[in-house]
Amino acid sequence: MADLNTDVRYIRGVGETRARALQKLGIFTLRDLIGYFPRRYEDRTLTRPIRELAVGETVCVRAMLASDPTAHRISGGRTVVKARAVDESEALELTFFNQEYRKNSLHRGDTYIFCGKVEGNLLVRRMTNPIVETEGRQTLTGRVVPIYPLTAGVSQGLLYKAVEQGLAECRHLLSDCLPDSVRQAHSLCHSGFAYENIHFPRSPEALDLARRRLVFEELFLLTCGLQRLRCRRRDVSGPACHGADMEKFYGKLPFPLTGAQKRAIGEAVADMVSGRPMNRLCQGDVGSGKTMVAAACVWFAAQSGWQSALMAPTEILARQHYESLGPLLGKFGLRCALLTGSARAKERRDILAGLASGEIDLCIGTHALLTADVTYQRLGLVITDEQHRFGVDQRAALGQKAENPHMLVLSATPIPRTLALIIYGDLDVSVMDELPPGRQKVDTFAVDESYRRRINKFIRKQVAQGHQVFIVCPLVGQEDQIPDERKAAAAYAKKLREEVFPDLRVCLLHGKMKPKEKETVMEAFAAGNGDILVATTVIEVGVDVPNATCMVVENAERFGLSQLHQLRGRVGRGQAKSYCILLSEHPSEETKRRLKVMTKTNDGFEISREDLAIRGPGDFFGQRQHGLPALKIADLSCDMRLLDEAQAAARDWLAADPELSAPESRELRQRIETLFAVNAEGLN
Ligand code: ADP
Numbered sequence: 279m280a281d282l283n284t285d286v287r288y289i290r291g292v293g294e295t296r297a298r299a300l301q302k303l304g305i306f307t308l309r310d311l312i313g314y315f316p317r318r319y320e321d322r323t324l325t326r327p328i329r330e331l332a333v334g335e336t337v338c339v340r341a342m343l344a345s346d347p348t349a350h351r352i353s354g355g356r357t358v359v360k361a362r363a364v365d366e367s368e369a370l371e372l373t374f375f376n377q378e379y380r381k382n383s384l385h386r387g388d389t390y391i392f393c394g395k396v397e398g399n400l401l402v403r404r405m406t407n408p409i410v411e412t413e414g415r416q417t418l419t420g421r422v423v424p425i426y427p428l429t430a431g432v433s434q435g436l437l438y439k440a441v442e443q444g445l446a447e448c449r450h451l452l453s454d455c456l457p458d459s460v461r462q463a464h465s466l467c468h469s470g471f472a473y474e475n476i477h478f479p480r481s482p483e484a485l486d487l488a489r490r491r492l493v494f495e496e497l498f499l500l501t502c503g504l505q506r507l508r509c510r511r512r513d514v515s516g517p518a519c520h521g522a523d524m525e526k527f528y529g530k531l532p533f534p535l536t537g538a539q540k541r542a543i544g545e546a547v548a549d550m551v552s553g554r555p556m557n558r559l560c561q562g563d564v565g566s567g568k569t570m571v572a573a574a575c576v577w578f579a580a581q582s583g584w585q586s587a588l589m590a591p592t593e594i595l596a597r598q599h600y601e602s603l604g605p606l607l608g609k610f611g612l613r614c615a616l617l618t619g620s621a622r623a624k625e626r627r628d629i630l631a632g633l634a635s636g637e638i639d640l641c642i643g644t645h646a647l648l649t650a651d652v653t654y655q656r657l658g659l660v661i662t663d664e665q666h667r668f669g670v671d672q673r674a675a676l677g678q679k680a681e682n683p684h685m686l687v688l689s690a691t692p693i694p695r696t697l698a699l700i701i702y703g704d705l706d707v708s709v710m711d712e713l714p715p716g717r718q719k720v721d722t723f724a725v726d727e728s729y730r731r732r733i734n735k736f737i738r739k740q741v742a743q744g745h746q747v748f749i750v751c752p753l754v755g756q757e758d759q760i761p762d763e764r765k766a767a768a769a770y771a772k773k774l775r776e777e778v779f780p781d782l783r784v785c786l787l788h789g790k791m792k793p794k795e796k797e798t799v800m801e802a803f804a805a806g807n808g809d810i811l812v813a814t815t816v817i818e819v820g821v822d823v824p825n826a827t828c829m830v831v832e833n834a835e836r837f838g839l840s841q842l843h844q845l846r847g848r849v850g851r852g853q854a855k856s857y858c859i860l861l862s863e864h865p866s867e868e869t870k871r872r873l874k875v876m877t878k879t880n881d882g883f884e885i886s887r888e889d890l891a892i893r894g895p896g897d898f899f900g901q902r903q904h905g906l907p908a909l910k911i912a913d914l915s916c917d918m919r920l921l922d923e924a925q926a927a928a929r930d931w932l933a934a935d936p937e938l939s940a941p942e943s944r945e946l947r948q949r950i951e952t953l954f955a956v957n958a959e960g961l962n
Pocket residue numbers: 533534535536539562563564565566567568569570690714715820
């Protein structure tokens with residue numbers, strides 16, 4: 279066997295047909311094969327007396343065949359072979375579908391190990407299609423066996439044997455990609471031991487050791503790879519910026535900046551003077567003042583003569599930015615423009631001319647900023663707000679407008695830095711974990727249906743005081759059916775209008791509306807035309823309605839904590855005391871516990887940590903831009919500590935050997951290159 283990149287078909291006992299089956303699982307090479315990890319394990323070391331078996335459990339029994347197997351044809355051309363086996367305690371009925379050969383391979387009077395799920399009842403116990411092995415020739419029984427994720431045409435047995443054979447052939451090839459010193463410092467086992475025991479654990483302890491090592495390795499490789507990508511980016515040059523006295527900017531602001539704001543600005547400024555393009559994510563809770571960070575960067579870039587573009591996901595958000603940033607930057611003699619899809623032709627022409635001539639310093643808008651006819655004289659900084667990441671196509675579009683501009687992404691999804699580094703891959707991360715002083719806490723209550731009347735009374739009271747209310751409406755469909763958002767929202771709003779609040783102005787916003795319609799509704803509401811805004815979750819995006827003081831969330835149990843936190847961020851933006859009411863009809867203990875977190879804290883980072891602990895990071899990963907290597911073994915809901923450890927180790931290692939040119943880094947470097955070669959497309 280040549281090396282780990284050898285095609286699996288050359289592994290003894292695999293061959294063409296099986297290799298094709300394995301390919302369906304993404305297994306092409308020997309390395310893929312031994313890197314195909316079990317989903318779980320079954321302890322089949324012991325056999326149990328038939329009498330003691332409970333229906334539903336999966337077990338092994340040692341029993342003697344007590345009858346000659348019989349074969350019958352049944353409907354659909356299938357065959358069924360039946361037999362009966364006994365041990366000292368009881369009998370077991372055996373049924374095999376489409377395994378006609380069992381008729382001749384099972385012999386009355388012989389003893390076998392049968393392994394399968396127990397069916398039947400107290401009187402008769404049965405197994406359907408059990409594994410059958412003979413003592414002394416056991417592979418799938420008599421030990422702890424790995425259970426692999428499968429696909430059609432690939433059985434556990436096939437995989438099991440292929441992996442076993444694969445391991446045997448490559449045992450001597452498994453060199454260790456982790457440098458010895460790293461392995462020792464973190465008490466990790468050797469890679470050979472790890473691969474052996476992750477597939478065929480010798481003991482529970484050995485399995486733990488193996489898993490720990492492989493998780494660490496995966497996270498270490500990923501971190502090293504990402505860090506190297508960041509470095510590689512440093513090989514191109516970004517728009518040149520020279521230092522400027524930030525105090526000149528700070529001095530004219532209406533308020534002193536928070537420490538977190540200054541830190542984030544400092545990090546961005548350092549990026550921009552580095553000569554390399556900035557690629558930074560600034561993440562901070564709603565209301566942490568990310569707009570100011572953007573403003574400071576725009577001002578800073580302008581000091582070196584660069585234009586900036588600020589992209590918001592919706593027109594209304596773009597307009598809100600324009601209204602706050604325009605006057606602010608105006609104080610410094612900078613000119614802003616608002617460019618959205620709905621700009622009139624003349625207006626649009628003027629803006630385009632201003633951008634091309636360099637007269638406009640900051641252009642705020644939606645994706646309209648990227649359309650073909652928009653050209654900039656000297657675009658140096660691109661900021662995107664409330665968006666997780668630029669899509670690849672948008673990056674390409676942007677590439678037409680400027681060469682390697684500085685990029686700043688503002689995100690209101692607070693997640694731990696370690697996780698952000700993985701999810702956002704090649705972005706550097708600034709965390710804003712501090713709110714401007716004097717922020718009021720939004721009082722939050724988690725209640726059940728019995729509070730309905732009191733809630734309605736409370737809503738009236740808020741409206742009577744001149745405030746506005748958001749109600750996030752439930753989306754409940756028939757069982758097993760995806761609810762029709764439009765219908766559900768309309769029906770709910772109708773009920774509120776006609777039965778509950780006939781005297782109030784109830785507006786409706788839902789995700790199936792056209793963007794234009796949404797904006798019209800949102801704008802009218804923001805302008806005070808409406809007392810209650812019924813919405814599906816579309817209001818999640820950072821719209822500012824300072825007069826809204828109350829948010830009611832129906833079916834709160836359906837939302838993740840981070841999502842609830844985002845929703846809650848829509849209130850508490852003005853002077854008045856604000857409230858958030860989380861309604862849940864029949865809260866389970868689990869739901870109660872989750873919602874209680876919301877009533878206890880307003881800190882987005884704390885909430886996201888809880889959310890992670892409860893639900894795992896799946897949801898965060900759901901939103902990420904693909905292109906990163908998928909995690910095969912690490913599970914970030916329980917491996918967070920190991921993630922910290924691996925990231926720290928990776929940073930240290932790269933600090934000492936940034937080019938991975940030392941002999942101890944050779945294997946590591948190769949592994950990273952293989953890992954990222956496949957995924958490089960999405961990351962560049
Ligand atoms: P977000 O991070 O959610 O985008 P914004 O930038 O919209 O937050 O800021 C929220 C509000 O806080 C705005 O009204 C802004 O003027 C105000 N603000 C920002 N920074 C400060 C500060 N350092 N001190 C006081 N108020 C601030």
